[in-house]
Every structure is written in structure tokens, then in C-alpha cells.
Amino acid sequence: MNISAPFIRRPVATLLLSLAILLLGWVSFGLLSVAPLPKMDFPAIVVNATLPGASPQVMASSVATPLERSLGSIAGISEMTSRSSQGSTQIVILFDLERNVDAAAREVQAAINAARNLLPSGMRSMPTYKKFNPSQAPIMVLSLTSPLLDKSQLYDVASTVLAQKLAQVQGVGQIQIGGSSLPAVRVELQPRLLDQYGIALDEVRNAIVQANVDRPKGAVEDASRHWQIQANDQLEKAADYQPLIIRYQNNAAVRLSDVATVRDSVENRYNSGFYNDNDSVLLVINRQPGANIIETIEDIRAELPALQAVIPSSVQLEVAMDRSPVIRATLHEAERTLLIAVALVILVVFAFLGRWRAALIPALAVPVSLVGTFAVMYLLDFSLNNLSLMALIIATGLVVDDAIVVLENISRHIEAGEKPMAAAFKGAQEVGFTLLSMNLSLVAVFLSILFMGGIVGSLFREFSLTLTVAILISMLVSLTLTPMLCARWLKAEETERKPGRLQRFGTRLQERVLAGYARSLDWALRHSRLTLCSLLATIAFNVFLFIEVPKTFMPQQDTGQLIGFIRGDDGLSFQVMQPKMEIYRRGLLADPAVHSVAGFIGGSGGINNAFLVVRLKPIGERGVSAQDVIDRLRDSVPKVPGGRLMLMPDQDLQFGGRQGRSSENEYVLLASNLDDLREWLPKVRDALAKLPELTDIDANEGEGAQQISLQIDRATAQRLGVDMAMITSVLNNAFSQRQISTIYDSLNQYSVVMEIDPTFAEYPEALDQIQVISADGARVPLSSFARWERSLEEDRVNHQGQFAAESVGYSLAEDVTQEQANAAIGKAVAELNLPTEMQGILGGTGGQFEKAAKGQPGMILMALLVVYIVLGILYESYIHPLTILSTLPSAGVGALLAIILSGGEFSLISLLGLFLLIGVVKKNAILMIDLALELERHDQLSPQESIRRACLLRFRPIIMTTLAAMLGALPLLLGMSEGAEMRQPLGLTIVGGLILSQLLTLYTTPVVYLYLDRLRHRVNRWRGVRSDAALDTPV
Incomplete structure (x- = not known):
């Protein structure tokens, strides 16, 4: 059956079908996120x-x-x-x-x-x-600055106006605001005045709560009118609270202003933000799941003029960080790489066939296959991203293979003197099963990636399915459009023009190369044992290289942005941390590669921790990678006593749920007893700090935060009529910035915060002047039943899996792989002999690497097994799939050698390259084996004659398809612009694997074919079955 025949006979229908695929793909391209x-x-x-x-x-x-x-x-x-x-x-x-x-x-x-x-x-x-x-990671950070408004007012603008407006933009998800807090009325009580008037803290709190209410009052109406009752029962500003009467004493009113300073201030004093050299409030914007980043950022930018118009004129709204330029540059570079790959593979066809008409046939087939893929990507809800575009770049070399196989076979018949129409019918029919075998086995490889499971499987799902769709569309195009174009386009070239000088030179060169290959092939067949030994050596060498190659999880991205943390020593106050952050801020801005710095201190991260976002200049301007910038900043930024600066490149993919981590990697200790955990964490930290493989060690512990421990004499307190609830309430009122009441506004809600005067609370001795009102109304000094002492305690408590947890964060030293770091950590911790009730685990990227590394050999074996099963079904044989799979060891050696010799690391991207090599390299063997079997069955040739003839006849398409795949991957390898760190490992693996496999499989495949053919005959003789090739014995 000739699948291509109806399409060759109906050129209009075939062209319209291809045009429909192109149109659907083109429309879908604009809809992809x-x-x-x-x-x-x-x-x-x-x-x-x-x-x-x-x-x-x-x-x-x-x-x-x-x-x-x-x-x-x-x-x-x-x-x-x-x-x-x-x-x-x-x-x-x-x-x-x-x-x-x-x-x-x-x-x-x-x-x-x-x-x-x-x-x-x-x-x-x-x-x-x-x-x-x-x-x-966030997609955009906006900065609010003003020479007139204070930061609480800026925060109010951000929270009340901007966040609400931005939330309505299509694609915008969570919005976080940092750098300050909402305005609030702060009541700062004077303990001496309270003592003078005999007023308790709870008395003040109750007076404020009862004075500020916002409750329904009902309405009054008569037969014809209705009046809503409103009252001035809510106090909004500090001036409204100052005359508030606490009590009457000696026939005189004691007002709130008599015992406290009341002012309009902020809800949380321990919070500060900046953008470059200015104090600032920051809006950190995340996108909704599945939203188009570029479109979302464009929509936000389009709203900025309108937002600027609705906020006070003194407020300056600026973009502090925008991820779209780097993403645009990365995707633009990927698209440019795709076009280069298409041009290179077309040049391969022209170089071998010497006719522009022949070269233009795959030039039409490739765009139809690639553009048509966009339609299926849209239906599957895929996006245009680094991995899906890499899949399309690689697909360029793969989809052109199908067109090359059909085109070359038809061209060979035309060169033999047949008419183009007849050659198209015959050539397409001859390679129909070959194309089916090549593509279905290739699809089997990519679909096996889906069985990876977990994060890795989810990450590469789009890559795998995009390639699969492109290959299937390519097979359809190669069986429909390509033979139709060959039948109607190649004849003019043959009848009207003589070969040009370049074509004659190419033909002579091909003939010489083919003659040389024939001589070397004959030598390999005569020395088959030596050739087979070389194959066995490559299998053993694969195992050795896979063990020795440096391994990591994912290539480190250069997103043009750094994430920074400033860790202050435990117990440092907010006021002490601010100048330390200022020194680091100036040091970062002084670096020539830094575009801007934004960040904030305090908030949920703690008063002695700061978070920074360092935006770098485009890589073309700075000329060095993000990691190189970090290494330079480690030396150039001044070291500040009591505060440590840690920087890491921002990554598009982050692992783990622990918040506030200062590095991608961490070692986590888990225990049921918090005291044991704190005893062992310094030991683990010190052990890791000694490892040369690690740097930027950051433990979630220190000497401890300074703490005042109250030792309460319960018996004395009970005798004095004071219980624990009374004590806790008084301390809460005095020192907790307690939010005691709420002010309701039409746009937002604000708090009334009560505490004792901060200047009074600067020293622990302030506790001696705190008094508790006993059950009988007596004023009892806290010092009469409690004593205090200084101590150290953690300023944070972490849990993981309901166990107490502490972690040590770290970065990898220069030229150290994730595998080496994990091994060094495992050895160092093992020497500590942790207690049996304590568990240590790798977290972050290091933990993900451990999980992925364990499954990599199994994933490769599964891919091989899937391919074997598919080929066995197609060929109805147990033996021939082994011949085809024998091409893979040399590709593995080439890929691993390329990684080692280039100083690279084997990552998940490199693993993808190995999967691709499994699919690409076996195509060569399929081209040989398929024709050899055909020659045995129909021309009654011996196995050695058939495989030799098949090798020579398929030599040109094999070289063409290999070069097309290699040149399709070459732009990935040579790219140096944005996103190159993700593409280069894939290109290196494919190019390295194809070079060595091309050199070896042209000789090892025919030798393996002959050895397995002899094995087939022996098995059949042992079974008493005739093993004539024409009977197609399933062995």
C-alpha cells in the first residue's frame, strides 16, 4: 500500500491541506502565552x-x-x-x-x-x-517615593489605591507590599505619669476601645420622611484621641494626652524599604498561574500613567524590576537560533543534492511541520518558553530528516533515469515503512520522558510533547507534501539544466567519500571481531564516563537579577541594622554591572534581616555572567561586622517551601526535641563551613536573640491577688505594639496601637516600673513578685513535617558540582555521628538533585526498553531491534566525552540530550537495516551482500540526516546571548554524541547485523525452523 499515492495525484488538495496546517499554526502562535x-x-x-x-x-x-x-x-x-x-x-x-x-x-x-x-x-x-x-519569582516590582509624604502614607497609597487597581489587571496574581506599614494612631504611654495618676494600662485600653466604635444606630422616620442616624462615635486622627477622658480624679478630668503621647504614625515601626538611594515602598507583583508574563507586564505598564494620575502628584511611581526584557531577549535569541537552524539544514540538502529546487522542498516541509506544531501546543495549553522553543530547534534537525529520506530516495531514482512522477510513487512507497519505524520509535523515546514523574516529569512534559507533535506532523508532511513536490518540481531541474560547476564538484566529492567508505567498510567486515570489540568497549566506556562525569541538577540561569539577604547577628535591633544595610546598598550600587537595587528590612523576615533585589544590566553591557558578578561583589563590597551579605542568582524555577532561605541549597536537621536540635546545629554548621566545596554558609541559628526572662513567684503573686492572665495582659499592653482598636475608613481599615513610650522601653530596667492591678484594685509592682534576667533565645522557630527543624544554607564554591557538594556534605555529617532520634536531609536544589539522580539510569533503561518494544512490534523480530539499539553506546560516549572535555556538567538538560540521541542515532541503523532486509527478501542477496549494499545506498541520506541534526543543534551550542546557559548543554550533548556515533555506527551496525543474523540462524536450527529471510521468521 502506497500512502503517498493519493496525495501525489491530487496536488491542489495536498497544498491546501498544508496551507491549512500553516494557517492554524500561525493563528495559534499569536495566542500562545x-x-x-x-x-x-x-x-x-x-x-x-x-x-x-x-x-x-x-x-x-x-x-x-x-x-x-x-x-x-x-x-x-x-x-x-x-x-x-x-x-x-x-x-x-x-x-x-x-x-x-x-x-x-x-x-x-x-x-x-x-x-x-x-x-x-x-x-x-x-x-x-x-x-x-x-x-x-515575581514578574515586576514597583517603587513608590515622595519628597513630601512619609512612608506610612506611601504604604497607604500602595495598599488602598494601587494594589486594588493592579489586582484588576488581567494576569496579575498576588501583590505584596513592603517597606513600611499602614498609618496608625500610636498611643505611647508614660509610666511615670500613669503611676502619678494611679491609672492602669488596662484602664487606658478600655477607655480607648469604648471611645472608638462604629456600630449601627438605626433610623428615625415619620409618615413621610426617613432619617438615618449618624454620630461622631469614631475617632480617626491622633488629635481626636488626645482629649479623650480616661477618668475623673479630684474633680478634674485626666485626659489621654496627660499620660501619653498620641501621634499619627505607622502600625509597625520595625519596617523600612528603599529603591536605589531613596526610601521607598515596594509593590511586589506575581502573576496568576498560566498567565502570559509578557502580556501581563505590558498591561501593567499601560496602566501606569492612569495610576500615576490618581495618586498624589508628589508620589513618584517607578518600575524597580521588570522580568520581561530578559524573557524577551531570551525568547528572541531562541527564535533567532531556530531560524539559523532551519537555514543550516536547508544548506545541507543543497550541498548534497546540488539543486536549489531540491533544497527548497524541505525548506517548505520544515515550516509546515514546525508552524503546525503551534496549533497543537495551543490546544494543549502550552506556552512559548525556553524548553518548548528548544524542542522546536531540535525538531528542525529531526523533521527535516523525514523530508531528506523521501527526497533523497526519489532523487536517486530520478538520477537513475526514471521519470519524476514514477520516481515519486516508487520512492515514497519504498521508504514508507522506514519513516513509520523511524518516527514511531522516536516518539516512543520522547513519550518515555513523561514517565519521569514528579517535578522533573512536569518540567519536561511540554518539551516531550512538543517534539512528539512536531515529529508526527513531519511524518504526515513527508508522506504527503514532499513526494507531491518532488513529482512536480524536480523534473524541470532535470530536463532544462545541466549540472553546474558547484554541483559537479559536490558530486565528485560525494563519489570519492563513498568510495573511501566502501573500502573502509570492507575492511571492517573482514575484521568483524575487532569491530565488535570496539562496540563492546564503548559500552563499558559509557558506564565509566557516566560515573565520572560531573553532575548537577539544572544549569544555573542568568536571569539578569540577583537575590540578596543581609543576616544580622541575633539580637541586633532594627536601628542598628539600618546603617549596615545602607553600607551594603552603596557597595552594590557601586558595581558597574548593577543597574538598580531595591529591598526592605524588617516585616515578616525579622527586624535583623533584609531582603534585596539586585537588577543587573543586560548581559551585552556587563559582559560577565551573574555568577561572575556575585564573585566580584564578594570581594568588592565592604564586610560589615554583625551583618552578612549573601547573594544568589535569581532562578525561574525554585524548589522547596521554606520561606526566607538565603540560598538555593540547604541541609535540614529534624528532631522532636528543640534543645537537642540547637545543640547539634552549630556542630553541623561548623563541619560544613570547613568544606572547600561550599561557600556562603548561613545557619538558621546564632548565639541566640537577646531575651528578658521573667521568673515569677507564683505563690507571692497569688497572695497579692495577681494571676498569670493579669501579668500577661499588662506586659502585652506595654511592650507588644498592641492593636487595641480599629478605625474604619471608606477605603481601608487602620489600627490604634498602644505601648509604653519607646524611649522608656529601651532598657530592661523598665520592667521594674510596671505595675499590675490586683483583684482588689491595689497597684502591685511587677518587681514585688517577679525578677528578670537576661538570656539568649532563638528569634525564630522552624518546623518541618511537625518536627522541630533548623537548616544550614550554603552555595557551591567555584567549579564545584552539585554531586560533589552532596557527597562532601554526606561524608562530613556522617563523621559527626548524629543521634538516632535526629534526621538530616538535603533540601532545596541539592535535595531535588538527589531524587533526580537516583532515577536517571532507570529512566534511560526505560527509554531503551520502550524503543525495543516498539521496534520489535514493527519488525516482528526480537533480533533486529538489538541491531538498531547497538548504535547508541557510541553516541553516549561522544556526549559524555564532550561534556567532560568542555569542562561542563551533566544536568537534566544533558539527560534530555541523551534521550534525543537515542531517537536520532537509531535512525541511521533503521535506514540500513530496513533496506538490507528488503534486499534479502526481494533480491535474494546474502546477509553480507545485502547489508553492504544497504550501507552504500543509504550512506548519502545517513550523512545528510546526521549533518542536519548536528547543524540544527549547533546554534544551541554556539549561542552566547540571553538564555544560552540553558541551551548550550543540550547542543553540546547532541553534537558530541552525533560526531562519534557517525564515525562508529557506519561500521559497527553492519557487523552487529551479521553477528545477530548468524545467531538467528543458529536459534532457528536449534528450534528446527527454516530461517530463510523470505519467510520473515520472527526471531
């Missing part, structure tokens, strides 16, 4: 709970633990971590990739409700939750 990497929407939920003034230990024991126990009963949780700091707890829940996040969210809400009765009664609101994607 744009992203740096495929959609990796990890089902994750973050739960936040606040209890102002509570210590990290109290938050961990009374808030985090009850919530974790309740949340831990939810099915499908892969990881649950929590971080408790002063007054806040954040729990991050990562679910299995198959879990529906909306259904999980409902269960999270139910678990929070179930834990309600176990949470502290003083919580002003129940814990909240929201969905988020831990793998994605």
Missing part, C-alpha cells in the same frame, strides 16, 4: 497567623503546633514547613503534583476551623490562607 519555563503550578497553600507581641516560642507552641496537627491530617501533603517569629507564624503546605489545589484549599479551611478552640484566645483574627506557587 509566553513564559521563561513551562507551567509549573505546584499545588501549594500558605497559612498565616498573627498574635502581636508573642515570642517565637509562644507562636510555635500555641499557634503553629495546633495548626500543624490539624493540617497534617489532610491527604496528599508532600511537605509542610512553618516559620514562627515575633508575633507571626507562617505555614507552607506543598501538595502532590496530582492534587487539586482548590479541593485542598477547602480542606485547609476545614482544618483551620477544627483547630479554632486550640488557638490562643487573644488572637484578633483567625488564621488566613491563600494559594501560591513557590516555584515562580
Whole structure:
């Protein structure tokens, strides 16, 4: 059956079919979303709970633990971590990739409700939750500055106006605001004046709460009119609170202003942000899952003039960070690489066939295959990203193979004197099964990638399916459009023109190369044992090289952006940290590669920690990689005592749910006993700090945050009529920045914050002047039943999997691979002999590498097994698939040698290259074996004569397809612009594998074919079955 025959006879229908594929693909191309990497929407939920003034230990024991126990009963949780700091707890829940996040969210809400009765009664609101994607970085950061407004007013503008407007932009997801907090009325009490008037803290709090209310008052109406009752029962500004009467004493009113300083200020004093040299409030914008990054950023930029118009004129709204330029440059470079690859493969066809008409046939077939792929990508909800575009670049060399095989076979018949129409019918029919074998086995390789599972499988799903679709469309085009064009286009070239000088030179060169190959092939067949030994040697060499090659997880991206953390020593105050951050800020801005720096200190990260976003100049301007910039900054930025600066390149894909990490890698210690954990963490930190493979060691611990420990004599307190609730309430009122009331506005809500005067609370001795009102109304000094002492305590408590957890973050030293670092850590920790009740695990990128590395050999074997099964089904043979698979060891050696000799690392991208080599290299063997079997069956040639003739007849298409695949990958290897760090490993693996496999498989494949043919005969003789080739014995 000749599948191509009806399409050759009906050129109009064939052209219109191809045009329809092109049109659908072109329309779909404009509808595809744009992203740096495929959609990796990890089902994750973050739960936040606040209890102002509570210590990290109290938050961990009374808030985090009850919530974790309740949340831990939810099915499908892969990881649950929590971080408790002063007054806040954040729990991050990562679910299995198959879990529906909306259904999980409902269960999270139910678990929070179930834990309600176990949470502290003083919580002003129940814990909240929201969905988020831990793998994605923000797409844009906006900065608000003003010479007139203070930062609380800027924060109010950002929260009340900008965040609400931006949330309405298509594609915008979560918006975080940092650098300050909302305006608030702060009541700063004077303990001496309170003592003078005999007023207790709770008395002041109750007076404020009762004076500021916003409740319904009803209405008055008569027969014809209706009046709504309104009153001035809500106090809005500090001036409204100052005359508030606390009590009457000696026939005189004691007002709030008599015992306190009341001013309009901020809700949280421990918060500050900046952009370059200016104090700033920052809006960090994330995108919704699946949203087009480029379109979302363009829509935000289009809204900026309108947003600037609705905020005060003194406020300057600027873009501090925008991911779209780097993404645009990366995708533009990938598209340029794709066009170069198409041009190179067309040149290969012209170089071998010597006719522009022949070269233009694949030039038409390739765009139809590639552009048509966009339509299926759109239907599958894929995006244009680095991996899908890499798939299309690689597909250029693969899809042209099909056109080359058909074109070359038809051209060979025309060169033999047949008419183009007859040659098209005959040539297309001859290679129909060959194309089917080549493409189905190739699809089997790529579909096996889907069985990787987990994060790796999700990451490469689009890559695999994009290639699969392109190959299947290519097979369709090669069996329809290509033979039709050959039948109607090649004849004019043959009848009207004589070969030109370039064509004659190419023909002579091909004849000489073919003659040389024939002589060397005859030598290899005569010395078949030596040739077979070389194949066995490559198999052994593969194992050796795979063990020796440096391994890592993913190539480090250069996104044009650095993430920085400033870790202050435990116990440092907010005021002390600010000048340290200022020194680092100036040092970063002084580097010639740095475009801008934005960041904030305080907030949920803690008062002694700062977060930075360092935006670099385009790589063409800075001329060095992001990692080189980090290495230079380590030496150039001044070292500040009491504060450590840590920088890492921002990555499009991040792993793990632990918040506030200062590096991509971490080693996590888990234990049921927090004291044991704190005893062993310094030992682990010191052991890792000694390793030359690691740098930027950052442990989640220190000497401890300074703490005041109150030792309460319960018996004395009870005798004086004071209970623990009274003591806690007084301390909360005095030192917790307690939010005691809410001011309701038409656009937002603001707090009334009460505390003692901050200048009074600068020293621990302030506790001696705190008085508690006993049950009988007496004023009892705190010092009469309690004593205080200084101590050290952690300023944060972490949990993972409901166990106490502490981590040591680290970066890899220069020229150190992830495998080497993991091995060094494992050895160092093993020498410490951790207690059996304590567990140490690798987190972040290091942990993901461990999981992926264990499965890599199995994934390669699975791909080989799948290909063997498909080929066995197609050829109805157990033997011939082994001949075809014998081409793969040399490709593996070539790929691994290329990585080692170039100083590269074997990553998941390199693993993709090996999968591609499995698909590409076996095509050569299929071309040989398919024709050899045909010659044995129909021309009654001996196995040696048939395989020799098949090798010579298929030599030209084999060289053409290999060169096309190699040149298609060459732009990936040579690219030096944005995104090259992701493409180069793939190009290196493919080019290296193809070079060596091309040199060896032209000789090893016919030898293996003959040896396995002899084995087939022996097996058939042993079974008593006739093994004539014409009978197609299934062995």
C-alpha cells in the first residue's frame, strides 16, 4: 500500500491541506502565552497567623503546633514547613503534583476551623490562607517615593489605591507590599505619669476601645420622611484621641494626652524599604498561574500613567524590576537560533543534492511541520518558553530528516533515469515503512520522558510533547507534501539544466567519500571481531564516563537579577541594622554591572534581616555572567561586622517551601526535641563551613536573640491577688505594639496601637516600673513578685513535617558540582555521628538533585526498553531491534566525552540530550537495516551482500540526516546571548554524541547485523525452523 499515492495525484488538495496546517499554526502562535519555563503550578497553600507581641516560642507552641496537627491530617501533603517569629507564624503546605489545589484549599479551611478552640484566645483574627506557587519569582516590582509624604502614607497609597487597581489587571496574581506599614494612631504611654495618676494600662485600653466604635444606630422616620442616624462615635486622627477622658480624679478630668503621647504614625515601626538611594515602598507583583508574563507586564505598564494620575502628584511611581526584557531577549535569541537552524539544514540538502529546487522542498516541509506544531501546543495549553522553543530547534534537525529520506530516495531514482512522477510513487512507497519505524520509535523515546514523574516529569512534559507533535506532523508532511513536490518540481531541474560547476564538484566529492567508505567498510567486515570489540568497549566506556562525569541538577540561569539577604547577628535591633544595610546598598550600587537595587528590612523576615533585589544590566553591557558578578561583589563590597551579605542568582524555577532561605541549597536537621536540635546545629554548621566545596554558609541559628526572662513567684503573686492572665495582659499592653482598636475608613481599615513610650522601653530596667492591678484594685509592682534576667533565645522557630527543624544554607564554591557538594556534605555529617532520634536531609536544589539522580539510569533503561518494544512490534523480530539499539553506546560516549572535555556538567538538560540521541542515532541503523532486509527478501542477496549494499545506498541520506541534526543543534551550542546557559548543554550533548556515533555506527551496525543474523540462524536450527529471510521468521 502506497500512502503517498493519493496525495501525489491530487496536488491542489495536498497544498491546501498544508496551507491549512500553516494557517492554524500561525493563528495559534499569536495566542500562545509566553513564559521563561513551562507551567509549573505546584499545588501549594500558605497559612498565616498573627498574635502581636508573642515570642517565637509562644507562636510555635500555641499557634503553629495546633495548626500543624490539624493540617497534617489532610491527604496528599508532600511537605509542610512553618516559620514562627515575633508575633507571626507562617505555614507552607506543598501538595502532590496530582492534587487539586482548590479541593485542598477547602480542606485547609476545614482544618483551620477544627483547630479554632486550640488557638490562643487573644488572637484578633483567625488564621488566613491563600494559594501560591513557590516555584515562580515575581514578574515586576514597583517603587513608590515622595519628597513630601512619609512612608506610612506611601504604604497607604500602595495598599488602598494601587494594589486594588493592579489586582484588576488581567494576569496579575498576588501583590505584596513592603517597606513600611499602614498609618496608625500610636498611643505611647508614660509610666511615670500613669503611676502619678494611679491609672492602669488596662484602664487606658478600655477607655480607648469604648471611645472608638462604629456600630449601627438605626433610623428615625415619620409618615413621610426617613432619617438615618449618624454620630461622631469614631475617632480617626491622633488629635481626636488626645482629649479623650480616661477618668475623673479630684474633680478634674485626666485626659489621654496627660499620660501619653498620641501621634499619627505607622502600625509597625520595625519596617523600612528603599529603591536605589531613596526610601521607598515596594509593590511586589506575581502573576496568576498560566498567565502570559509578557502580556501581563505590558498591561501593567499601560496602566501606569492612569495610576500615576490618581495618586498624589508628589508620589513618584517607578518600575524597580521588570522580568520581561530578559524573557524577551531570551525568547528572541531562541527564535533567532531556530531560524539559523532551519537555514543550516536547508544548506545541507543543497550541498548534497546540488539543486536549489531540491533544497527548497524541505525548506517548505520544515515550516509546515514546525508552524503546525503551534496549533497543537495551543490546544494543549502550552506556552512559548525556553524548553518548548528548544524542542522546536531540535525538531528542525529531526523533521527535516523525514523530508531528506523521501527526497533523497526519489532523487536517486530520478538520477537513475526514471521519470519524476514514477520516481515519486516508487520512492515514497519504498521508504514508507522506514519513516513509520523511524518516527514511531522516536516518539516512543520522547513519550518515555513523561514517565519521569514528579517535578522533573512536569518540567519536561511540554518539551516531550512538543517534539512528539512536531515529529508526527513531519511524518504526515513527508508522506504527503514532499513526494507531491518532488513529482512536480524536480523534473524541470532535470530536463532544462545541466549540472553546474558547484554541483559537479559536490558530486565528485560525494563519489570519492563513498568510495573511501566502501573500502573502509570492507575492511571492517573482514575484521568483524575487532569491530565488535570496539562496540563492546564503548559500552563499558559509557558506564565509566557516566560515573565520572560531573553532575548537577539544572544549569544555573542568568536571569539578569540577583537575590540578596543581609543576616544580622541575633539580637541586633532594627536601628542598628539600618546603617549596615545602607553600607551594603552603596557597595552594590557601586558595581558597574548593577543597574538598580531595591529591598526592605524588617516585616515578616525579622527586624535583623533584609531582603534585596539586585537588577543587573543586560548581559551585552556587563559582559560577565551573574555568577561572575556575585564573585566580584564578594570581594568588592565592604564586610560589615554583625551583618552578612549573601547573594544568589535569581532562578525561574525554585524548589522547596521554606520561606526566607538565603540560598538555593540547604541541609535540614529534624528532631522532636528543640534543645537537642540547637545543640547539634552549630556542630553541623561548623563541619560544613570547613568544606572547600561550599561557600556562603548561613545557619538558621546564632548565639541566640537577646531575651528578658521573667521568673515569677507564683505563690507571692497569688497572695497579692495577681494571676498569670493579669501579668500577661499588662506586659502585652506595654511592650507588644498592641492593636487595641480599629478605625474604619471608606477605603481601608487602620489600627490604634498602644505601648509604653519607646524611649522608656529601651532598657530592661523598665520592667521594674510596671505595675499590675490586683483583684482588689491595689497597684502591685511587677518587681514585688517577679525578677528578670537576661538570656539568649532563638528569634525564630522552624518546623518541618511537625518536627522541630533548623537548616544550614550554603552555595557551591567555584567549579564545584552539585554531586560533589552532596557527597562532601554526606561524608562530613556522617563523621559527626548524629543521634538516632535526629534526621538530616538535603533540601532545596541539592535535595531535588538527589531524587533526580537516583532515577536517571532507570529512566534511560526505560527509554531503551520502550524503543525495543516498539521496534520489535514493527519488525516482528526480537533480533533486529538489538541491531538498531547497538548504535547508541557510541553516541553516549561522544556526549559524555564532550561534556567532560568542555569542562561542563551533566544536568537534566544533558539527560534530555541523551534521550534525543537515542531517537536520532537509531535512525541511521533503521535506514540500513530496513533496506538490507528488503534486499534479502526481494533480491535474494546474502546477509553480507545485502547489508553492504544497504550501507552504500543509504550512506548519502545517513550523512545528510546526521549533518542536519548536528547543524540544527549547533546554534544551541554556539549561542552566547540571553538564555544560552540553558541551551548550550543540550547542543553540546547532541553534537558530541552525533560526531562519534557517525564515525562508529557506519561500521559497527553492519557487523552487529551479521553477528545477530548468524545467531538467528543458529536459534532457528536449534528450534528446527527454516530461517530463510523470505519467510520473515520472527526471531
